[in-house]
Amino acid sequence: MSGNGIVIEGLQKRYGSGDTLVDALKGVDMQVAPAEVVGLVGPSGSGKSTLLKCLGAVIEPSAGRMRLGEEMIYDNGWKIRDLRALRRDKIGFVFQAPYLIPFLDVVDNVALLPMLAGERNGAARKRAMELLEALDVGHRAKAMPAQLSGGEQQRVAIARALVNHPPVILADEPTAPLDSQRALAVIAILNDMARQYETAIIIVTHDEKIIPTFKRIYHIRDGRTHEEAGEGR
């Protein structure tokens, strides 16, 4: 991917009006380059989830600008008409729980996105298999999600997020249910994938184990972010 990864300027989000007005985001600035993994940390109620929903084009910000690669997607209003296609093609999601589709096997869980985008089943499955192999779960391609361990499920979820080669991946507490060893392994995988696919990855986390792995960290508090250098290399 060429371009700027994801750039956010002065992003605001307000809920309610009058006496019930809440400023969840008061002017967030962020920039994540392609192939970069940054951490987004902050206490509960600081606006992490709201920011993630805005970045994921799930809720509409109240003001500000967001650029994805070369494309301005929000400039005090959506610049993209089909937000569903934007989420499908340009944004990958990794959740705290893997949320794999329980009635699809592993390879189809990953191949579903390109299929939804109109790609032929065979080509989509081939691409999914390549990713699964790269994430070392290729041998479980025909298994159902319930037959996988937690770590395997999270790797399949990462493969699903990557399968359409999105410029940005949003990961919401992806290591929360994992022990230290597996959590660090997942972060290592995300770092590898970010480099391999030139993807900007934002990881929202509370997890003290993985915070030291980030080179850059955005702290969010009371709806504002500030950046600091991390210990990661």
Added chain:
Amino acid sequence: MISLAGRDILHGWVRFLMTGFGLGLLIGVTLSMAGIYRGMVDDANVLIDNSGADLWVVQQGTLGPYAEPSSLYDDSYRSILGMAGVARAANVTYLTMQVRHGGGDVRAMVVGVVPGGPGEPGQPGFLVAGRHLTGGHYEVVADVKAGCALGDTVIIRRNRFRVVGLTRRMVSSGGDPMLFIPLKEAQEAQFLKDNDMLLQQRRRTVQNPAFNRPNVPGLLDAIVASQTTSLSVNAVLVQLKPGYAPEAVAKNIQRWQRLQVYTRSQMRTILVDKLIATSAKQIGMFLVILSIVSAAIVAFIIYTMTMAKIREIAVLKLIGTRNRVIASMILQQAIGLGAIGFVVGKIAATLWSPFFPRYVLLEPGDAIRGFIIVMVISVLASILAITAALKVDPAEAIGG
């Protein structure tokens, strides 16, 4: 694109099949109800067809002989025979009663016919065993539904009848098997009084000075004889000569004989539209209720199945799945459930219909209509679940 609905069904096929099976039994009951109605109509048509009559001559102002009591003199047929266009005319009586057979009671319609061969008015059209009534007394041709075998004895009132022939599908509009006996014995059965009553009647007649005049010899005997003899029948069945219109002949008989005459189509209307109309409405109500219950069950099942997948649906929406793909998944599952239910229902209705006491006629046309209705109900029932699924906020997948 893979079929999400198909994969979901395959993933939980046991639960899906069991649900479809339960729904199928309900659909089977619905199809059977429709079959019972069709059977009633068919019984009525068979009753008309097997009577071998083109016209039914009955008491004036009545809807007899099946729908209302009708009584006319048993020599009326002679004058009817003389009318233009009449080929054959025969007396017939109908009486629904309990008869005894094999130590138990059987509810039956006893039909009194003039003994003769097949094709005579009132005679059963065909036999599955034995022979028709000829000239013999105390013989009976019984429908197999009465549970009789050839040579069995059936007791009607005080008389014993031997089974000489067996018919099939000869039942009254109420579903009771028909027993054909000679006309004279049927008249006797219809109007027979017990011995005590005969004695009482004779005593009363003797004590009545108007009937027992000293100077009129033979009057008392004549009156007593008329009191203990029946000269009535319920109807005269008429067969027409070729080339004569039933309506024209009926009109002539009505005009000159002062009797009521019904053609086949009129008799069919009486049986179907009047005699079984209430039962048909009853069944219709059941069909409507069962359809509503089926729709509610499909809606509930599909809604529950959808709600169990709400997180997956949120994820699907978040990763860019179009609403129509999600709606199509739910719709396909509802249609799949309906299709399984219909197949199970059709098989169940076919298997259990012979065990119903009344004839159940499962017509292919009803099955096709039933299938379409089940599909429509399934589609309508899925609307609730689709609406709920489309309301799911993709943000639910992210949480917070």
